[in-house]
Amino acid sequence: MASLHDVAKLAGVSKSTVSRVVNNEYGVKEATKVKVMAAVKEVGYVVNQVAKDLKSQKTNLVGIIVPRVASNATSQGVDGLSRVFEEAGKQVLLASTQQDTSKEIEYIQLFNQKRVEGIVLYATHVDAELVDAIEKSNAPVVLVGQDGSLFNIPSIVHDDLRVGFEAGKRLMAAGCKKLGFVGVAESDYAVDKLRSDGLKQAISMNKGTELLFHSHGEFTIESGYESTKALIEQFPDVEGIFCATDRIAVGALKALKEKGIDVGDKLKLLGVGNDELGFVASPSLSTFSYAFDKAGENGARVLLDLIQGKPQEMSKIVLTFQNIDRETC
DSSP states (O other): OOOHHHHHHHHTSOHHHHHHHHTTOSSOOHHHHHHHHHHHHHHTOOOOHHHHHHHHTOOOEEEEEESOSSOHHHHHHHHHHHHHHHHTTOEEEEEEOTTOHHHHHHHHHHHHHTTOSEEEEEOSOOOHHHHHHHHHOSSOEEEESSOOGGGTOOEEEEOHHHHHHHHHHHHHHTTOOEEEEEEOOTTOIIIIIIHHHHHHHHHHTSTTOEEEEEEEOOSSHHHHHHHHHHHHHHOTTOOEEEESSHHHHHHHHHHHHHTTOOBTTTBEEEOSSOOHHHHHSSSOOBEEEEOHHHHHHHHHHHHHHHHTTOOOSOSEEEEOEEEEOOSOO
């Protein structure tokens, strides 16, 4: 394998000059750079990236931690992150927790061992243990999807409370008086608590409207199907259902159709996320569109600012949403 000495000998310069050229340092004439790089190519010299990183104290690596890869929110978010990081010359390490919250902390620690410059965490919860791990991290951490601003953790969040409120308004405007919410784990503050709280606030402002149920399940079509199937047996008079995500709503739609319920007429159904599955479902799913790609882009930009030591102007960024009117509501 060619060495720094081989390049220096062929180019007729010192090893220190070769080192300065390959590390893109100042103070080397352009003609010398051209000669050195020609020698690098001729002898087949490969830069020792590890040694280069140790010298510069930079790895140009960033870590991204997601709860699952097979998710509309995750795929669009990672696309947004990757575009910004690529433009900045950063390389991405992606880790999936498979919705195991303990792995969020494990990956924060692992990425620190890998000497990443920063971490973007798509968190599913915020508790004392996670906050402690973030505070101990040598690399700055940005949260996406959950609000850690109370703990001085920069966060990119969606307007989950207001989306729940808007869901209630849409269902009530469609004539629904008896409503239900099919949610996820209670520990997921953004997706379960905030969205259901918004729904409850809308209900509280409309006399004669009531929330019949608030169930807790998982982020899957199967969970939405099983939960709704059981709930319809218990609450056959429900008129409008708000699901925490579109995938849950697609499962709910299947359960309702199997029961012979005319969704969109007898019963109204709403999801969140504008997933492609909702578009192709029959009837097509009415929902709310979240800017998942913009969440990723903003998360990347905030992290790059932190890496560069720039002062933060906002503790969190709240992204809005858009109503998507289709056939189920």
